[in-house]
Amino acid sequence: MKQQENIFVKNLKTLRKKNPQLAERLLDIRVPGYYSVVTARSGHPVLHVMNITFHSMYDPVKEGQHFADYHLKNDDYRPGEKVAVFGLGFGYHLKALVEKNISCIVVEPRIEIVRFAMEHINLEDILAHIEIYTETDIVLESDTRLWPHQPSVKYSKSSFDRLKCLRPVSRTDHTDIHHQSQEKERLKITVVTPIYGGSLPVARYCYAALKKLGHDVELWDASIFEEPFAKALSLDVHDKNKKVLHDLFLHLISEMIVASCTQSPPDLLLALAQAPLSIKALERIKKLKIITAYWFVEDYQLMEYWRTYAPYYDFFFTIQEHGFFEELKKCGLKHCYYLPMAADPQIHRPLVLTESERQEFGSDISFMGAGYYNREKMLQGLLDYNFKIWGTGWNPVSVLWQHVQDCGNRLSTEKTVKVFNASKININLHSSVCHQGINPFGDYLNPRTFEIASCGGFQLVDRRSMLARHFTEDDEIICYASLQELRDKINCYLQKPDERLKIAGRARNRILKEHTYEHRMQELITFIRTHMPEQFFVRKQSIPIIDDVDTFCSRHPEVQSIFKDIDCKDRGVAIDEITAAIQSRSGPLEYQEVLFLLLNEFHAKFRESAA
Amino acid sequence: MKQILIVNLARFGDIFQSLPMIQTIRRQEPDARISLLVNDTFSDVCTLLPGVNDYFKIDFRKVWTNLCEHSACLENAYEYLQGLFSSLRKQKYDRVINITPHYIGIYSSFLAGDESIVGSRMNEWQKYYINITRHWKTISFHLADLFTRIAGCPVEKHVPRLCISKQAHMFARELLCKEGLTANEHLIGFHIGASHAEKQWPLEYFSELGNRILDKIHARIILFGIESEAADGKILEQKLSGNVINVIGKTRVVELAALLSQTHVLVSNDSGPMHVAAACGTKIISIHTGKEKCFSTGPYGSGHIALQPRIACHPCEIPESCPTLMCRAMIGPGLVYSAVAFMLNGTNVSETFDCTHDLQQADVLVSRFDDNGYLDFYPLIKSEITMSVLSNRMLRFLWNKTLSPLSDHNEDNHDLKCYSNALVEQIKKFYLIESCLKLKMQWQNVDACMLDLCDMARQGIALADDIAQVGSRPLQNIKILQQLSERIEALDLKIISRGEALTDFATITHMFNFEKQKLDGTHIKDMVQMTHDIYQRLFTRCNVLHMLGHLFFKGIENLDV
Structure with missing residues (x-):
């Protein structure tokens, strides 16, 4: 145990020089009991979690070298190019890269693995040459090569998928060539x-x-x-x-x-x-x-x-x-x-409000949302402020009712945006039906978190476990974990309008950079394309086409008149286009035309029976 | 020698239902060469059809592969069909008869040589068939009879038999002997499958029925079906304690036919094997759920029993998306058992059918040919008549009278009176008169609508005449023509929307709409004449129905209830 502590302290010292924030966070991390160390035949320790062995049980060092050689050779790597490795494990593969003078980014979504590795392996040599990220919401640059450590991918598959989807497509990326073409x-x-x-x-x-x-x-x-x-x-x-x-x-x-x-x-x-x-x-x-x-x-x-x-x-x-x-x-x-929530910057945007709008929608603090149980309880602690509550479902006999605006009616999106813009501080409290105030186990972020930020509004949001993946706390967003903390921060930030503006500005920049619906939809499409390219291909193919009209017409001169009105230069022509061309012609139907109409009927019939 | 091609690209059952038509053509043209064009999947059955000289097939699978699969190649599909049809064209058919209810059949017929089949030149029965497939609920003929009429032949009260080889009969006898079937045992067949789920009577009902039969009748049960139904067959076999002969998935079509010909009674969903059995002379108890009704696709021939759910939504118009499929559960096993017992013993109807509850939920009908030679189904036990049943019979008369060139329409009302009297007699014999009187109110609404439509049809005729007149002038006034066309368009919209009130008779305006859509041509004079004829037909149809209804209800009221 003593030796373990010594290794950790040494590693931490090295890490602190490179990444003090991560080093601080690691101090509070507790490794779950199901993480264990097994010994390979070569005598090297190997990480073992939930039936996944992260390195070779024969010789992890040799395997690490093989990892480095494989990627350098097969990925056509050129010196100086940027590399990101997904997965830290116990770092054997990274050591092999460092020995070949390759510095890299390491994305390890499980912070407990970083802590565990630092407890069991001396990583001092490599920590100086790598940058460790524990978030998967980072956007890799398009020319960064991504090399997956397969056992880590197996253990954190969804994080790896997300990292890949967030990554812009690179022209030099040879591993995803099919994906690019689509x-x-x-x-x-x-x-x-x-x-x-x-x-x-x-x-x-x-x-x-x-x-x-x-x-x-x-x-x-x-x-x-x-x-x-x-x-x-x-x-x-x-x-x-x-x-x-x-x-x-x-x-x-x-x-x-x-x-x-x-x-x-x-x-x-x-x-x-x-x-x-x-x-x-x-x-x-x-x-x-x-x-x-x-x-x-x-x-x-x-x-x-x-x-x-x-x-x-x-x-x-x-x-x-x-x-x-x-x-x-x-x-x-x-x-x-x-796929987290997002904002639409064309809708959720900073507005120049008129004085009357400021009067109507503005206040020192505001809350927008439905009257859930935890909100009813918690917001009662804010009644001494200039406080407006907007939204539906609030109890008319509650003490909060005097603060509820517009008789508790549903607010249109346009008015909501005005509220976010006009309030000095927007309170964001995620809903819960069973907690007195903040849900201490709350994870996801509600749409309002993104929408307020996108409007350039300043918000105080209850701390959520997934928040750090999307915003930098204290820099882009301010959190609270109790009513007292909330009151303290309200008091503080009501006095600092410039600070509010700066924080809100940074939050909006983050939205524009990473959290719009366009980002989300791009991710969604990329993920689907990566996992089901064949099906996309099959559907495209299910609309039959004549690939090369010129060759087809030269083999079947009798059909030339059908194609003369279709612009088919350098492209294939689908059966429905041919049918439309035939239907637009006048005069009695000709034999070749009916042949195409028959083919179209067959196609429609098959499609119908599939449905 | 005359060359005739019959284009029948529909399913297994439709091929057997074309048998009466083929037989009638054969009798009319004993020396003709009759060929079939069929879907490759069902081509085996062609060898069983008497009167057919040869057959050609379209390989649907090949077309599918070239149109829809990963390796799709439109060029290949084009070349395959071009090759097939150019060889068919070389046969130089004197007649091509299409009985396929979709445009694959129509275009195939065109390509095989009948270029008159496309557009307004299509024959009237063919138009009726294509139109009615979109409004299946209102079909007024048995499909087999409709095919005969499409071929331009009169219907005959005749059920042709399949050509079953001696070897196939031998196979059937040996199999049944090996299974230990004795001479005094009844052989009851079950066909448990159907092409769609909504047409399948529940398996547990078959099981309950089977156990009741085995318990009460000295009989053996034989299970028929195709390979995909084998798993259900195994379950049923187990539930019947193995006391059955299970040939599901083990027979070729010819062997299936031979075994069916040895079966005393077949209990079946509305399916292909049911039609095979009908053409083997086997007595059938058919169950028609989902979109099927016995009047159009029941077993062909007299003396079969058909069971149908008594529920407003039957026959179903959207079976593939019905959330409950409750019509399948409305025909109880007790009722089907009574039908089996009745068919085997021919005992007193009311004694046999004592399951009152089941009788409230389902109709028990028996097939027989009507005076005009069309197959019909009548209730075994006197029951209430619905507007749907009555409209079916009135429309049959109407279509039979008017689905011919206008020049052939008989203006004499004698046949109308005769049919009305016959209809009254039928109703008196098979239905409760009180229930028919109750329909009068509904009829009055329909009748008012008919009279409105007659009026609108007259306006249409007048407009067509106006266009003809303006169009014939040397300096055609385009503006006037345009105005007249716009008035025709507005009138057509009025006709179609008024037609919706006809409910069970709406097929009249559906047909009008269909004819209008099919209107084509290049000369204004021809187009105007065709337009005139379409309105004239609408007028005639509505007027005939108006008169028939008037005569019929008068006849019913005169009955001493």
Whole structure:
């Protein structure tokens, strides 16, 4: 034990010179009991976690050298190029790189592995030559080579996926050549919104972002059914009948979505949380070879309906990670991916407000959100401030009610943005139905965290375990962990308007750089493309085309007249284009034309039976 | 020698349902060479069809591969079909008859040599068929009879038999002998599968029925089906304590036919094997759920029993997306058992069918040919008549009278009176008259709509005449023509929307709409004449129905209830 401590102290000393913040954080890290060390035949210690052995059980040093040789040779590495290695393990592979004079970035998402490695291996030689990052939300430069340490990838797969997806595509990246060729391909995407609720605007932001990325996007806006749906559910009938009405309504909308997909199949169907798609509909959409993805922008522990639907999607995107991923995998889902919330800078933006708007929407402190249990409790401690509360679901008999604005009505997005802009301090408190105030185990970030920042608003947010992955605390965002801390910070920052402005400015820059819906949608597409390139390929191929019209016409001169009105220079012509050209012609149908019409009928019939 | 090609690219069952048509053509043209063009998957069955000289096949799998799979190649698909049809064209067919209910059949017929099949030149029965496939619920004929009419032949009360080889019969006898079937045992067949889930009677019901049969009747059960149904067959075999002969997935079509011909009664979903059994002369108890109804696809021939759920949504219009499939559960095993017992023993109907609850949920119908030679299904036990059943019979008369060139339309109302009287007699015999009287109110709504449509059709005729007049002037006034066309468009919209109120009779305006959509041509004079004829047909159809309804309800009211 003593020896272990000595190694750690020595390593820490070296690390402190290079990265004092990480060194400080490591002091508070406790390594879980299931982390262990096993000894290889060569006598070297090897990290072992949950049935994963991170290095060779024969000779980890030799294996490390092999790692370095393999990448240097096969990746066509040129001296001076930047390298990022995913996974620290016990560092044998990094030592081999350092011995070859290669400095690199090391991304190790499990900080406990860094601590454990520093307790058991003398890393002094290599710590001087590497930079360790424990966040996976870093964006690697496009010309940085990414070399994965496979056991680490196995243990932290989702983090590796995210790191890859955040990385801009590089022209010199030889490992992803197929991926690159697809990157600029325009996809046909249908975004399905819920009928109502918090994910409805998110669906619209996704739609706008995908359009900006150049895709051919259709918004299937189920919110047009909000009124009749509410009407059906408000009928004074038995619960059983209500359920029948509810199910039939959802069934109808599902069928309409399936019909749209059959008529004009997209490459990808992206459904937002609570989208009205039944299991039967999803099965039929799958038969059309349409890739389905779901972005579950809700707390999986609070809303459990995902269990029913998750197995029917090809991809499941979440705002939470580890525990949730394990649950999803138990459901049989292959591809899940952490995709945090974001902001739309064209909507969530700094505004120049009029004086009357400042009067209406401004205050020293404000809270925007629904009246959840923990908020009712916690915000009662702020009643002595100039405090405005906005949003729905607040208790009219509570002492808070006198602070609730606009009679507790739902605020439009435009007005919300005005509130974020006009408030000196925006209080952000994540919801909970069982805590008195702050949920000490809270992980994900709500959309407001990003939206306030994107508006250039200043916020105080309750500390969440995933916050450090997206913002730098105290620099871009200020956190609190108790009512007292919140009050202290309110008092402090109300006195420092310049400081507020600076922090808010940095937060907005971070949003623009990393946290817009365009970033998220790009990640989403990249992840899907990486994991299902064949399916994308098959769908593209499922629209039959004449690849080379000139050659085809030279072999079949009888069809030349059909193609004369189609601009087919340097490209293939699809059957539906040929059909449209035939239908636009006048006069009696000719034999060759009918042959193409027959082929088109066959194609339509096959597509229909697949549905 | 006359050369005739029949294009039948639909499924297994449709090929067998074309048998009465083939037989009628054969009788009319004993020396003709009759060829079939079929989907390769079902081509085996062609050898069983009497009267067919040879057959050609389209390899659907090959077309699919070249159009939809990873290795898709449109050029290959084009070349394959071009090769196939150029060899068919060389046969120089005198007639090409299409009985495929979609455009694959129509275009194939064109390519095989019948260039008149596309657009407004399509024959009237063919138009009816293509149109009715979009409104399947309102079809008024059995498919086999409809095929015969499409071929331009009269229907005959005749059920042709399949050509089953001696070897196949031998195979069947040996198999049954090996299974220990004795001469005094009844052989009851079950076909548990169907092409779609909504057409499948629940497996547990088959199990309950089987156990009841084995318990009460000296019989053996034989299970038929294809390989994909084998797993269900195994489950059923176990539930029937193994006391069955299971040939699911073990027979070729010809062997299936031979075994079916030895079967006394077949209990079956509406499926291909059911049609094979009908063409073998086997008595059938058919179960029609989902979108199928016995009137259009029931077993062909008289004396079969058909069971249908009594539920407003049957026949279903969206079976693939029905959330409950509850129609399948409405035909109880007790009711089917009664039908089996009745068919085997021919005992008193009311004694045999004592399962009152089941009778409230389902209709028990028996097949027989009507006076005009069309197959129909009548209730075994007098029951209430619905507007859907009544409309089916009225429309059959209507289409039979009007699906011919306008010049052939018989203006004499004698046949109308005769049919009305016959219909009244039918209703009196098979249905509860009180229930028919209750329909009068509904009919009055339909009748008002018919009269409105007659009026609109007259306006259409007048507009077409105006266009003809303006168009014939040396200096055509384009503006007036344009105005007249706009008025026609507006009128058509009114006709179609008024037609929605016809409910069970809406097929009349569907047909009008279909004819309008198919209107094509290059000369204004021809187009105007065709437009005129379409309105004329609408007028005739609505008027005939109006008169038929009037006569019929008068006849019903005159009955001494």
